[in-house]
Amino acid sequence: MAFHEVRFPTDISRGAQGGPKRKTTVVSLASGFEQRNSQWADSKRAYNAGYGLRSIDDIHAVITFFEERRGRLHGFRWKDFADFKSTSPGKAISATDQRLGTGDGAKKEFQLIKTYGSAFLPWIREIRKPVSGTVVVAVSGTVQNPGTAYTIDETTGVVTFAAAPAKNALITAGYEFDVPVRFDTDELLVTLDMLVAGDIPDIPIVEIRL
Template structure:
């Protein structure tokens, strides 16, 4: 299998339902207390991009994308319209959105992450599929320019600074991002609902680990 650096048509994914899932193993003791543990360090997202009634052209675009990925064989980028920015969806990206590291006068590479929650219980989600051209970076609160102060690997989410930040200096970033995903079905069931309309009731999509 491979990962194709191409996004599922964003106009077709708009309105999709879904979100993160967690796996928790729960054992209830004889006292009634519980022991809970998780084998997953990171959540996994699932979506249903069923089109409902759409134009036949939309259905044809979906079928072409499905066939080009060979169904669930190859991964692709997916835009989660509910969670695709480093800050709030209604706020523009800024270079101060997310802390991604602290300088030690040696390290120059930092992984993009998005923080959920605050303090010691915050969850840090690795961002491996940033949208090229959307990433903004600041060192010590001062923005630096891509191509002059840093480079980005848009296939992994790794930011490499031209100069190592001094000890204790914060590195922050803002960005838009996609979810690495694949189809979670071997088949697409489509129907012509009218002369110029078609429907695809279900299109299960699942996040993949890279």
């Protein structure tokens, strides 16, 4: 299997249904209390692209994309319109959106991350698929020059500095990102109506961990 650095058609994913999923076991005790346990440290996103289809051309685009991915075999990029930036979707990206870490004078590589929440139990999500040309990085609030001060691996989300940031220097970044996913089916059931309309009611997409 492989990961194809190509994005699912965004005009279809824009209308899809889905979002984050967690796995929690809940045991009800005889006393009426509960015991709850999280089985996953990180959430996984799942979507259904069937809700985004609008035309016969959309159906053809999905079939073409599906066949090239060989069904569930190969991963690809997905734009989640509810969560695709280092900030909220309606705000502009800033180089200080997300804190990546603190310099120690030796470390050069920093993983892109996004932190959800702040007051109670923040969750840190590693961002593996930044969108080309959108990443901006700052060191202690000063925006850095891409290509000279640092490079970004757009297949892993790792920022590599030409020179290690100084000790206690705050490393921050802003960016757009995609979700690494795959099809969660090896079969597409297509319904056509007189070759001018139709649908594929179920096109399950599931996030993969890289």
